[in-house]
Amino acid sequence: MLKNFMDLVCAILLANMQTISKGHINAYRLHIQRYLETMKSLYKDIKIKPTHHASLHVGDFLELFGLVQSHSAPFFKRYIHFLQSQNTNLKFVFLVMEEYTPVDHSNTDGRALDRSYRQFGFAGGFICYPSTAGSHIIEDCDVVSHFAKTPMKVGEREFLHVLPLNHLMEATVIVEPYGQ
Structure with a gap:
């Protein structure tokens, strides 16, 4: 559970950085994908929510439009x-x-x-x-x-x-x- 939570924390920190690179975007994608996969295996009764689905698109959004603040x-x-x-x-x-x-x-x-x-x-x-x-x-x-x-x-x-x-x-x- 700790690794799952840390993947979420890392993804949030990466998505909200003041500067970002292709490496940061790839790291975000890795952490959010791993977070969602392990969440489904750890919590069998949980359902995927629209916000989970939207989180998979943040990497593309960062790549296309830049920092979250922009x-x-x-x-x-x-x-x-x-x-x-x-x-x-x-x-x-x-x-x-x-x-x-x-x-x-x-x-x-x-x-x-x-x-x-x-x-x-x-x-x-x-x-x-x-x-x-x-x-x-x-x-x-x-x-x-x-x-x-x-x-x-x-x-x-x-x-x-x-x-x-x-x-x-x-x-x-x-x-x-x-x-x-």
Whole structure:
């Protein structure tokens, strides 16, 4: 239990450093992955929470956007503004998840992810949804609060994953990156 706790402490310290390098980011990924894996083996009844899932994306977030201090609330406001400015012709957009099949993660490094956490391939990315329901409608008015490039790949192709920060709201929406 002490090693498990120390992995969490190391991950938190690494993620909140004032200076960061590629080595620090790799060390963060190692500690958080090991923390989640040993947590599942130590505490059999615990369920993976959205915050655990989000912690797996922090390394990518650090790599893409730099120090934690650089992507505070004003950072997210810019991206929320970008998403809200997308033209939908004043109509709600719906995605019916039963039309998509869950992504096969057999060739990915997703060991720490709870398999009940469903991911659907869509629009060059993933829709992540914490429900095991077979069908769910997602509206584009659902707020999305940050972009994170996942370490999960299908073959050699990387995907953009839009993950809400705030306890993983009801659903997430995939948006193609600007300029592509």
